[in-house]
Amino acid sequence: MLRPQKFLSHTLLYAALIFGALVMVIPFLYMLSTAFKGQIYILEVPPSFLPKEITLQNFVDAWQSNNFARYFGNSLMVALATTAVSLVVSAMLSYALARFDFFGKNILFYAILLTLMLPNLMLIIPEFVLVKNLGLRNNLFGLVLVYLAFSIPLNTFLLRGFFEGLPRELEEAVLIDGGSYWTIFWRIVMPLSTPALATVAIFTFLFAWDEFTWALTAIDDPLWRTLPIAIATFHGEHATQWGLVFAASLTAIAPVIFVFVSLQRYFVKGLTQGAVRG
Numbered sequence: 001m002l003r004p005q006k007f008l009s010h011t012l013l014y015a016a017l018i019f020g021a022l023v024m025v026i027p028f029l030y031m032l033s034t035a036f037k038g039q040i041y042i043l044e045v046p047p048s049f050l051p052k053e054i055t056l057q058n059f060v061d062a063w064q065s066n067n068f069a070r071y072f073g074n075s076l077m078v079a080l081a082t083t084a085v086s087l088v089v090s091a092m093l094s095y096a097l098a099r100f101d102f103f104g105k106n107i108l109f110y111a112i113l114l115t116l117m118l119p120n121l122m123l124i125i126p127e128f129v130l131v132k133n134l135g136l137r138n139n140l141f142g143l144v145l146v147y148l149a150f151s152i153p154l155n156t157f158l159l160r161g162f163f164e165g166l167p168r169e170l171e172e173a174v175l176i177d178g179g180s181y182w183t184i185f186w187r188i189v190m191p192l193s194t195p196a197l198a199t200v201a202i203f204t205f206l207f208a209w210d211e212f213t214w215a216l217t218a219i220d221d222p223l224w225r226t227l228p229i230a231i232a233t234f235h236g237e238h239a240t241q242w243g244l245v246f247a248a249s250l251t252a253i254a255p256v257i258f259v260f261v262s263l264q265r266y267f268v269k270g271l272t273q274g275a276v277r278g
Contacts, residue, residue, distance in 0.1 A: 029049060030049060031246045031249060031250065032246075032250065033048075033049045033050065033051055034242055034243055034246045035058055035059070035243060035246040035247040035249075035250050036051045036054045036055060036056070036058070037051040037052075037053075037055070037058075037243055038051075038053055038055050038057070038243070039241060039243055042242050042243055058243040058244050058246070058247035059247045059250075059251065061244055061247075062244050062247040062248040062251060063251065065244075066230065066233065067222065067223070067225075067230070068230060068248060068251075070223065071225050071226060071227050071229075071230035072227060072251070072252070074140060074224060074225065074226050074227075075209055075226040075227040075228075075252075076255065077140060078140050078143050078144055078147070078208055078209075078226060079205050079208040079209040079255075080205075081140075081144050082143075082144050082147040082148060082151065082204060082205075082207075082208040083201055083204045083205045083208065085144070085148055086147075086148055086151045086152055086155055086200070086204045087155070087197060087200060087201060087204070089148070089152055090151075090152050090155035090156045090159055090200060091159055091185075091189075091190065091193070091197070092185070093152070093156050094155075094156045094158075094159035094160040094162075094163055095159075095163050095185055095189060097109055097156070097160050098160050098163035098164045099163065099171075099181075109160070112153045112156055112157065113153070113157060115153045116153050116154060116157065120150060120213070120214070121213065124213065124214065124217060127146050127149075127214065128217060128218070131145065131146065131218060136218075137218055137219075137220070138218070138219055138220055138221040138224055139224065140224060142218050143208075143211075143214065143215060143218060143219070143226070144208075146214050146218070147204075147207065147208045147211065147214075150207065151200075151203070151204045151207055151208070154200075154203065155200040155203070155204065158196060158199060158200055159193070159196055159197075159200060162193055162195075162196035163189065163193065163196075166189065166192055166193070170184075170188050170192075171184045171188060171189075174187075174188060198263040199263075201259075201263060202259060202260055202263050202264075205256070205259050206256060206259075206260075209227070209255065209256055210228060210256070211226075211228065212228040212229065212232075215228060215229050216229055227252045228252075230248075231245070231248050231249060231252060
């Protein structure tokens with residue numbers, strides 16, 4: 001049996017964890033419940049978590065109104081493009097920093113780390129000027145370009161630590177057999193780095209999917225808005241129709257949940273190995 005002091009400490013710990021879980025879960029459950037309610041039941045007193053009549057009409061109306069389907073597609077393109085390019089560029093840069101010795105290697109790595117310390121809002125004016133001069137305002141490529149600048153430093157930091165932990169013997173065997181470093185990278189390093197790649201893929205996709213400030217600054221044309229901006233506008237247009245607002249929000253987080261659930265088994269392993277080593 002546990003001693004009284006240890007039993008009390010465990011009880012307090014579990015109570016705190018349960019309380020924290022409830023604080024996080026209850027708002028989501030209420031949003032989920034409201035999304036499936038008819039408008040006449042949303043503001044009823046006292047409120048109920050279980051809808052009296054379940055309806056999918058809120059989801060249908062949200063998808064068909066205010067160009068929501070187009071905004072969903074815009075966000076999906078931006079998030080997928082950012083994730084794919086960031087993974088490839090970060091992996092190449094990280095492997096070079098982990099395996100090769102060249103002049104300025106440490107300076108380059110510390111410069112990359114320095115960019116992680118700069119708040120994104122400090123850079124929004126130079127980013128705006130750069131994107132404007134490149135003719136990428138009101139363009140999804142302008143969003144992808146800036147999101148890559150934000151995501152590549154963190155991804156490089158995580159992947160470099162993971163790559164340094166890979167056994168060099170496998171790479172040396174490929175070189176002895178006449179293979180090149182390009183072969184090593186694509187056929188040895190990348191398959192062995194699935195946990196780390198999954199981790200940075202989750203981070204990058206979530207960031208590109210949810211980012212609001214730069215998308216609001218760079219996009220004026222309604223046709224090129226992404227979901228965070230669209231939902232804010234949607235909320236303003238339907239301020240009293242909370243069923244539509246919550247249905248739109250649930251639709252927006254569905255890809256995020258799918259990505260995390262698909263890759264979560266690699267998440268903890270990849271995050272700890274990439275952050276601890278290096």
